[in-house]
Structure formats: C-alpha cells, structure tokens
Amino acid sequence: MTDDAAPETLRLDPVPGEWRRVSPKYVVVDLVGSLLTGILITVGSGLPWFFSRIDWLLVLPIAIGVISVILVALTPRRVRSIGYLLREDDLLFRRGIMFQRFVAVPYGRMQLVDINRGPLARAVGLSELKLVTAAAASNVTIPGLPEADAEQLRDHLVAVAESRRAGL
Numbered sequence: 719m720t721d722d723a724a725p726e727t728l729r730l731d732p733v734p735g736e737w738r739r740v741s742p743k744y745v746v747v748d749l750v751g752s753l754l755t756g757i758l759i760t761v762g763s764g765l766p767w768f769f770s771r772i773d774w775l776l777v778l779p780i781a782i783g784v785i786s787v788i789l790v791a792l793t794p795r796r797v798r799s800i801g802y803l804l805r806e807d808d809l810l811f812r813r814g815i816m817f818q819r820f821v822a823v824p825y826g827r828m829q830l831v832d833i834n835r836g837p838l839a840r841a842v843g844l845s846e847l848k849l850v851t852a853a854a855a856s857n858v859t860i861p862g863l864p865e866a867d868a869e870q871l872r873d874h875l876v877a878v879a880e881s882r883r884a885g886l
Contacts, residue, residue: 741844741862743844743862747838747861808825823856831872832848833848833872847859
C-alpha cells in the first residue's frame, strides 16, 4: 500500500488545528543569547590553556566553539518549531526539532498567567508568556510573542480559566 492510499487512521499527522507560531523577530533574540552564551563558555573553557599553555587543553574550547556554531546555525529552525494551539479545553504547546515536546495545559488547571519582557526582547517588542499549573511538569513558557498578542492571550486565558476552574 502506498502512502497516498493509506487510511486516515494510519497517518502520523501532527495535531490538527490552527497552530500559532512565535514572532520571526524572536530568532534575533535567541541568536544573540546563543552567541553570547557560546562565546562566554568557549572563552571560559580556554582559560586553563591560556594560563598553562598545555596544548591538549585547547581541545575543550575548540569542541565547545564547534558545538556553539552548530547550535547557532540551528536556531532559526528551532524557533520556527515553537507554536501553540488554543483548543476547546486546553492550550497545546509544542517545541523542538528532533526531540519534540507537546504539552497540553487544561484551562481549568491554570493558576497563573505571567508576562515577562527581557531587555533584548523588549527592544524588539516581544514578550514571554508563562503558564503555571500545580504540576511543575506542565508549566509552559511561550517565548517570542508580540507584546499586544501576549497581553491579549493572557487576558483570554485568564477569562477561560476562571470560567472552567476545577472545583477545589
């Protein structure tokens, strides 16, 4: 049987619906963060070589530098993989390229919806929305949202969570 003729139940399509992605501006924020981290760790790992001049100690900063360059090269694709889907009973969040993570946060279990804005994200007009539940494993942070979208989503989630609050 060919893939085109496969029955609908055998297909491995992602969760259907209108997935919303983070802003393309978030690539810049993530790239700058990755570059600074990579540079600092590479320089820091090169300090033993700098002070001792033992040649084999150069292996560590070179390896970290190569890994940093690879991570920076994958950043745009990694940012494009971040998205969320508002469903009837929950918010579904996804991220990851090779190791994908899908988290469903039921509206009635949300305890806090928080907006954070770091200096670089604020400079390009982006925010980070954090959803907190009682279960630490289901906490979700959606980075790279335009400020207006983050505030609108926060207000929507708070309103829906209040209407579906689980009785405790």
